[in-house]
Amino acid sequence: MSRSSKALAVLSASLILGGIIPAVNAAEFSAIDAAKSKITFTTKLMGSNLNGGFSKFSGKVDFNPDQPEKAKANLVIEIASFNAGGDDLQEEARGKDWFNTKSFPTANFVSDSVKNLGNNRLEIAGKLSIKGKAMPLTMAVTYQVQGKQVIFDSSFQLLRLDYGLGAGNWADTSAVANEVPVKVHLVLNSN
């Protein structure tokens, strides 16, 4: 190490200790790893679980493990990437009674506040909009920093009728349950 770079290292170390610039390990994570991330759900048809998911989503997430409460998320889910059951069911899901993808091609989650519960657990409150209806949503989230990646996992339950999913005779919850458990597995890469 040259003399000048040594001096620079000492300077930056004192700046870090002095709290002037954030520590180097406080990596910012914001790039969604689309290949590793997953949004899945389970719908119950007359007692049988039908698993599905949305394969296309994007958005902006800012996360710093040193200041998790400052995290921000804005996710956009492409409804047309709905995948569950057979072709007839997928076509029906895109139709007017369900997601109405022609008028509402995307769903959206925007975080309002993040509570740090400690032990890598967060409580993220925000708004989820599906089919043009925005509803408050609070998610319990766990995260793990693994080198250049941070992995978030959350499970929560939505009520499909809150979002007007399943209109007309589909509103009958004995055929298709109102409760829809959702799982989000989000992998972010460091910048």
Next chain:
Amino acid sequence: MEQTRYTTPAILIHWVMAALIIVAWTIGTLAVDMPLGPDRIVSFSWHKWIGITVLFLVLLRIVWRLTHRVPELNIAMPKWQERTMAFTHWALYILMFSIPVVGWLMSSAHGYTVNYFGLFELPDLVSKDKVLGEQLEDLHALLADGLMILVGLHVLAALKHQFIDKDGLLSRMSFHKSSNKKGAI
């Protein structure tokens, strides 16, 4: 001539299955033309619940048949009729077993897990495969129609014995002793 009856459990299972098979076939035939909606989902759920019940009962019945002697047939009939009867009976057993199994396979291949009266899920027999699902669907319908043809033959034969031969054959599968003994040799 007095006919020896099947045992009461065998008679009971015969008539219960007869009713369930007719109901399952009717629901299946009607529901296949319904558009995707709650009615279709509810109909096929009942169709599958009844079908799984038939599968369970036919297994019991095959075990019964293999461990019991069929009551002696005190009717003189041509050899070809006896052979046709034996063939029809075993074909009925094979179809009553294979149709629900093919239906279950087909449901799994279509990506729909079969459950039993909403109480518990049955395992998926194959993973989701659209082409396989369609092939199994065709096979399921073909076998089911074949079963209904054999059931028709079975019923016509029983009616012939009851009303033309008047040999009391039907009393073998009846809860009451037959009063139809006139024509017996």
